[in-house]
Every structure is written in structure tokens, then in C-alpha cells.
Amino acid sequence: MVYCSKCGKENEGNASYCQNCGTRIKPKENKSGISKLINWKAIIIGIVTYFVVALVLELFVYIYGINYTFNIGYTPLPYIFIMSITGIFTGFFSGKEYLNGVINSMIIAVFYSIIYGLLSGFLYYLFLSLILLGVFGLIGGLIGVIIYRKYNNYNLTD
Numbered sequence: 001m002v003y004c005s006k007c008g009k010e011n012e013g014n015a016s017y018c019q020n021c022g023t024r025i026k027p028k029e030n031k032s033g034i035s036k037l038i039n040w041k042a043i044i045i046g047i048v049t050y051f052v053v054a055l056v057l058e059l060f061v062y063i064y065g066i067n068y069t070f071n072i073g074y075t076p077l078p079y080i081f082i083m084s085i086t087g088i089f090t091g092f093f094s095g096k097e098y099l100n101g102v103i104n105s106m107i108i109a110v111f112y113s114i115i116y117g118l119l120s121g122f123l124y125y126l127f128l129s130l131i132l133l134g135v136f137g138l139i140g141g142l143i144g145v146i147i148y149r150k151y152n153n154y155n156l157t158d
């Protein structure tokens with residue numbers, strides 16, 4: 001059942017016009033709550049971004065022979081950096097809703113935390129990753145949405 005926005009009369013769920021006053025009834029949003037928040041394009045872009053930045057960092061360390069085992073999965077510093085960049089990209093491609101940017105970014109944080117957990121074989125790393133990637137993914141996601149809003153001339157609080 002849908003209610004007419006003008007006269008308030010109850011109409012059939014599939015009605016296009018109000019039976020009472022003839023006002024056009026807005027088509028129902030065909031996306032449900034969860035799927036409205038998730039943007040697969042943004043998530044895939046984020047996952048690729050994370051992978052590429054991690055790879056570039058690893059290559060950099062390898063080529064310049066930096067005497068510091070980066071071991072991307074196990075040292076907090078580089079992957080905080082990678083997740084921040086990833087969050088910004090993900091947030092930007094999530095659109096103008098802060099919540100979308102954060103949720104999409106969080107999904108990537110969880111994804112890579114699980115990978116780190118599996119690769120390391122330690123539950124400890126999974127939780128460490130969840131916390132660190134989660135926090136920096138959240139910050140990055142928000143920054144990404146802010147950049148999107150600036151870029152598309154939205155107000156910060158629209």
C-alpha cells in the first residue's frame with residue numbers, strides 16, 4: 001500500500017496515480033535499505049586501489065632495498081596509509097552520502113582484514129587489522145565524500 005502525497009488516501013502498491021485525486025504517485029524505490037548503502041562499483045574501485053597501492057609500496061621497498069621489512073600485512077604503518085588512500089577513493093565513488101562512503105570503505109577494511117587474518121594464520125592480526133583499517137577506512141571514506149561534495153558543488157551538510 002502507498003499513501004498519496006497530496007490527499008493522503010491509501011492506494012494499491014502498484015498504483016501510478018491516486019484513485020482519489022489523480023496525483024502521480026512516486027514510483028517506489030526499487031532498492032532496499034542495505035543495497036542502497038552499498039555501491040559495488042565503489043567497493044571494487046577501493047579493493048583495486050588498496051591492492052595497487054600496496055603493490056607499489058612493496059615494489060618501492062624492493063627496488064630501493066629499504067632495510068625494513070614492510071610485510072604489508074603485519075606492520076601497522078604502511079597499511080594505515082594504504083587504507084586511508086583506499087577510503088578516499090571509495091568515499092569519492094560512493095557519492096554524496098557520508099554513510100555510503102563509510103560503509104563501502106568499511107566493507108573493504110573487513111575484506112582485507114580477513115585476508116590478513118588468513119595469510120598470517122593469527123586471529124590477532126585479523127582484529128588488529130579490523131581496528132586499524134576500520135578507523136582509517138572511516139576517516140578516508142569521509143574525506144572521499146567531502147571531496148566528492150566539493151567537486152560536485154554540494155554543500156557539506158546537504
Ligand SMILES: [Zn+2]
Pocket residue numbers: 004005006007008009018019020021022023
Ligand atoms: Zn490523492
